[in-house]
Amino acid sequence: MLALRIDFLNGTYHAADPTAYTASEWPPHPDRVFQALVAAAYGTGIDPAPLRALEGLPPELAFGDASAGRTGSIYTAAAWLEKPTRKPWSRTNVVKYDPVMVCISDPVYLIWPDAPNGLHEPLAAIAAGVTYLGRAKTPVAVSLVSEVPDMPHRLLPSRMGDRLLRVPHTGRLDELDVAFDAGRRASVAGMVGYTDIVGRIAPSPWGELLPLRPGRLVDMRRTAQLADGLRAAVLSRAGDGASPLLHGHGGDHAAWAIIPDVGHTHARGHVLGLGLWLPRGIDEQARTDCVLPLMQVDHLNFGDRQVSVGMPPAHQQTPRGLWRQTWCHPSLTWASVTPVVLDRHPKRGQRVEDVVADSVEMAGYPRPVDVKLGQFSAFRGAPLAREFSPRSRGCWTHVALAFEQRVAGPLLVGKDRHFGLGLLRPVDDVRALS
Known part of the structure; x- marks a missing residue:
């Protein structure tokens, strides 16, 4: 076993989630720790080559609780930021957010149960050179330890895990070297699913969100038609060798994501992004x-x-509407932003609520303990259910669901869940729909 201990010397951690610029990252993702080790190796004149042994090995994580602190902001000189045109900046500075986790009293441990022999000595020397993690205002002490105590949280890699963490894949050190030599930021590492074996959460069968932005405002009422158009466009680029994840023939396939602007005071119900929800647990080649x-x-x-x-x-x-955690953070209560298309008509004497509950189970989630139906969504900006046009005939309705245990998203439910309809979002309270 190889275990790395990280102590946060001032009890704070300044680091943003790369997919959500104002959200804090917790716990530290393995790839961020890997990059800190690489920087420390070069900074102290040590060959970072031994770190290649950690590539493609998702570590376990053991850590305590932390609280999200008040997000600060930094005003950066606009000239320091990359701009795609030669036109002058319209302002002299640009706001950059500084999300932070506070009240950190416990260390964070990264554990590799099957690490190669002979890695302890070089890794200990490299770890001793790490002075900060995330932003420079997060001083840390990193060391190798032989034992890991019981902690409030223990994350284990799992193909169906509800948490997605960035993990250094094979060839990551070479990628970092190339990016540094070119003077650019390295690409974001691939995601690996994790499960907390201390506090279990029902996972979603869906993992990473890959969105594109539309060039103009598009009404979310055309969700199913937009999904069909996006599918046709992607398959035309993929050609005859298109992945089964894209065309959907012969096993699991990705879901076409139409992400709307809903749930806030100024929500207009237009489309923020179009793309893909990838099934959880696919390998790097399938993702590519x-x-x-x-x-x-x-x-x-x-x-x-x-x-x-x-x-x-x-x-x-x-x-914020395109942040993955907007649609995925675990919750007991969920409500639809696009209506759920029933998988079948109710049998004689069967309630529609039971058909919806069956659809939720069929989609890979626990059975809800309460189902409410109606034409109205719980989210501001979402149109009435009858204003949508599914891909085929059937019945469709907005829903609100309650579960006995927290469920991680995204929640995609119903007959057209692979085409943008039946998209749910976590809510604090389920309210009656009328």
Whole structure:
């Protein structure tokens, strides 16, 4: 066993989730620790090559509780940030957020049960050179230990885990070297699912969200048609060798994601992003087979209309509605933002609520203990259920669900769950729908 102990010397951790610029990261993701080790090795003149042995080995994590502190902001000189055009900046500085976790009293442990022999001595020397993690204002002490005590949380790698952490994949050190030599930020490492064996949460069968941004405002009422158009556009780029995850023939397949702007005071119900929900637990090659054709799409057709799509500029902040945790953080209560299309008509004497509960189980989640139905969504900005047009005939309705245990998202439920409909979002309280 190889165990790395990280002590936060001032009880705080300044680090942003790369997918959500104002959200704090906790616990520290293994790839962030790996990058700190690489930097420490080069900074102290030690060959970082032994760190290659940790690539592709998701560690276990043991850690305590921490609280999200008040998010601060830093005003950075605009000239320091990359800009895609030569036009002058319209302002002299740009706000950058500084999310922080506070009240950290316990160490964080990263444990590799099957680490190669002979790694202890070089890793101990490298770890001793790590002075901070995340931002420089997070001083840490890193050391190797032989025993790991019981901690409030223990995360184990799991294909169906409800937590996704960035883990250094094979070749990560080479990627970091190339990015450093080119003077650019390294790409975000791949995600690995984890399960907390201390406080269990029902996992979602869905993992990573890969969104593109539309070039103009598009009404979310056309969700199913947009999903069909995106599928056609991606498959045309993938060609005859398209992954089964994309065309859906012969096993599991990805879900086409149409992410709307809902749930806040100024929500207008337009589409924020179009892309893919990837099944949890797929390997890196399967992920690549989905990412490459999706990234090549620059427009899609739906009906007699066309909309341009693409990756947002690097300096553009990601809307909160496209943060994965907006749709995925564990909750006891969930409500739909796009209506659920029933998998079948109710049998004689059967309640529609029971059909919805069956659909939730069929989609891979626990059976809800309470189901409410109605034309209205619990989220501001979401249209009435009858204003949507599913891909085929059937019955559809907005729903609100309550579970006995916390369930991690995303929740995609119903007949058209692979085409944008039946998308649910966690809520604090389920209210009656009318």
